Amino acid sequence: MRKTFSLAALGLGLGLGGLATWQTAFAESPTPQHRVPRSKDGDVVVALCDGETTMEVKGVKDPSAITREKGQEISDQLMEQWLKKNPNANWDPPGQLVAQATPPATPPAAAAPVKKEGTTAASGAQEAARKGASNTQDGHTYGAFSARDEAIWKESTEQAVAEGKRVFHDAKTLGGTVAISCDMCHPDASNTHPETYPKYQVQLGKVALLRDMINWCIENPVRGKPLAEDDPRMKNMEAYIMAQRKGVKMEYGKH
Secondary structure (H helix, E strand, O other): OHHHHHHHHHHHHHHHHHHHHHHHHHOOOOOOOOOOOOOOOOOEEEEOOOOOOEEEEOOOOOHHHOOHHHHHHHHHHHHHHHHHHOOOOOOOOOOOOOOOOOOOOOOOOOOOOOOOOOOOHHHHHHHHHHOOOOOOEOOEOOOOOOHHHHHHHHHHHHHHHHHHHHHHOOHHHHOOOOOOOHHHOOHHHOOOOHHHOOEEEOOOOEEEOHHHHHHHHHHOOOOOOOOOOOOHHHHHHHHHHHHOOOOOOOOOOOO
């Protein structure tokens, strides 16, 4: 019994050791970070998300002293440098969008009429159950909702889009430290191309989702801390960016 137990324990130890080794070997490597060159005078240095195009803000040593206007000027100069180095880049000019997402002028939910042919979720489920349908969920069926329901959902979605737009344009809300906000390089969310994710992103050295690239930009050009996936700011920015490309076909992996 001892020998059997001993061998079993040895085998278990080898198995666990092998598993630990496998997990270590295949663990996801940390996301690469920018190495922004230091100013010999201690001035602030701002970099684009390519990790190569940088600009020293002469005479400014405190990032918090940079105004939004100055941040936009810095961003414009950096983008000008980048476009000169990459004349053949597939970079859409500002304003070239399929959709311009704007919040509704007045909340439509309360005044929205109910479809005569519509039903509530509960009554729709009960009716489907009475008819003996086998593909219904308990308490709710798809399509069993009213025009008022749709209006409420639409208003809620557009509120998320509007909030995402606000965050996208606000360096402080993003947690930035150099007055750079997302819109300064991506006016109206241009050149974000949410329809192409997931795709291999060179800066990250791996296949990425849109939220991964948002965080990359927050950490690097914006110089802030990455947002958690369930952070409302992240969710709302994704909603805003996707709304700006409404009507474009999904084409994951495209560059």
